[in-house]
Amino acid sequence: MLVLTRRPGESITIGDDIVVTVVTTAGGQVRLGITAPQNVRVMREEILKALQAENSAAAKRLNQALPLDKLAKRWRGTKEDGPGE
Amino acid sequence: MNSPQKHAADRSSIATLAADDQFFFPEGLLGFSSHQNFTLSPYQPGDGNESPFFLLQAKDDDLCFPLVSPHLVVSDYQLQPAPELLAKLGAGSATDLTVMVTVTIRDRLEEVTVNLQGPILLNPVSHLGLQFVIEPYPVRYPLINPRQI
Numbered sequence: 001m002l003v004l005t006r007r008p009g010e011s012i013t014i015g016d017d018i019v020v021t022v023v024t025t026a027g028g029q030v031r032l033g034i035t036a037p038q039n040v041r042v043m044r045e046e047i048l049k050a051l052q053a054e055n056s057a058a059a060k061r062l063n064q065a066l067p068l069d070k071l072a073k074r075w076r077g078t079k080e081d082g083p084g085e
Numbered sequence: 086m087n088s089p090q091k092h093a094a095d096r097s098s099i100a101t102l103a104a105d106d107q108f109f110f111p112e113g114l115l116g117f118s119s120h121q122n123f124t125l126s127p128y129q130p131g132d133g134n135e136s137p138f139f140l141l142q143a144k145d146d147d148l149c150f151p152l153v154s155p156h157l158v159v160s161d162y163q164l165q166p167a168p169e170l171l172a173k174l175g176a177g178s179a180t181d182l183t184v185m186v187t188v189t190i191r192d193r194l195e196e197v198t199v200n201l202q203g204p205i206l207l208n209p210v211s212h213l214g215l216q217f218v219i220e221p222y223p224v225r226y227p228l229i230n231p232r233q234i
Contacts, residue, residue, distance in 0.1 A: 038169055041112065047220060051203040052116030054224045055150070055216075058187040058200065059117070062147040066190055068128055072136035074194050074229060 108141075108207055108214040111173070115203060115216055120148060123214065125207065139185060141205065150205075152185040158199050158228060164219050166206065175211035183207040188228060198225040 004012055011021040018040060021033040034042050041048075060066060106125045113120050120143045128138035128151070137157050142149040155162040166179055176182055185205045189198050201222035207214045 038173070039112075043218065047202075047218065048115060050224050051200070051216070051218065054189060054200045054203065055114050055116045055187065058150050058189040060149055060151065060190065062142065062149050066151065067194065068136065068138055068151060068190075069130040069132060071188075071190075071194055071197060071228070072128075072130050072134065072138060073132070075137060076134065 106209065106212070107144075108212050110214045110216075112215055114150070114205070117148070120146060125152075138188065141185070151188040151190060152205060153188050153199060153228070155184060155186045155199065155201055155204060158186070158226065159201065162201065162222075164204060164206075164217060166217060170206075170215075170217065173215060174206060174208040174213045176208045181208060181210065183209055189225065195227070195229060197228045199228050200224050201226045 006012060006022045008022050008024050011019050013019050017035075017037050019035040021035075023031040023033045025031070036042055108123045108125055110121050110123060112118060122144040124142045124144060126140050126142065128136050128140050130136045137153050139152040140149050141152050162184075164179070164184065166174075166182070171178065171181075174182065183206075185207065186199045186201055187203070187205065189200065191197055202219055202224045204217050204219065205214060206217050
């Protein structure tokens with residue numbers, strides 16, 4: 001990993017059009033400003049990881065038997081008259 | 086392409102498809118960037134009753150995601166896509182979009198959750214889709230209200 005030292009107000013560039021600026025540092029936290037093209041997704045790493053993991057958990061194979069019928073029935077039950085079957 | 090006939094013989098399999106709508110996801114879904122072309126179909130239960138579920142099915146694979154409208158799960162679900170994001174979807178305003186969330190099926194029905202943090206935004210006119218991120222909402226929210234179980 002490339003490690004660079006920067007002060008608040010200073011920046012680094014990634015490629016031609018991504019700029020990461022250190023805005024402030026306080027109490028062990030670093031506040032970053034990021035300028036990037038629209039097609040570059042910028043996210044907190046843990047958020048991306050959690051969403052990738054949840055997509056993987058939600059992804060199914062078409063030939064996989066899923067309890068969607070039971071789920072739809074249960075769901076209708078809870079919506080219509082409170083406690084299900 | 087899947088036809089109702091193809092699936093009618095196998096009700097225990099995932100889907101009986103009634104109507105298909107094609108969507109192009111320029112960025113794919115998070116963790117699934119190589120899948121860009123999907124078909125959205127309402128899921129029809131084998132018992133003929135109505136179902137709130139849809140299936141988002143990759144065109145070039147047997148991969149699929151069960152979806153449901155977040156508005157059926159929480160009554161006050163709100164998202165405010167930025168103008169740049171609306172532009173990506175070819176939409177003029179958020180009201181042009183259909184919002185869905187993925188359903189994560191687990192062994193017990195009570196454990197089934199929806200991902201309110203990473204909704205799927207679809208523009209039925211431009212046929213473009215993407216996965217949005219709304220951090221305040223949970224990744225795993227119970228589909229069936231725990232108080233009602």
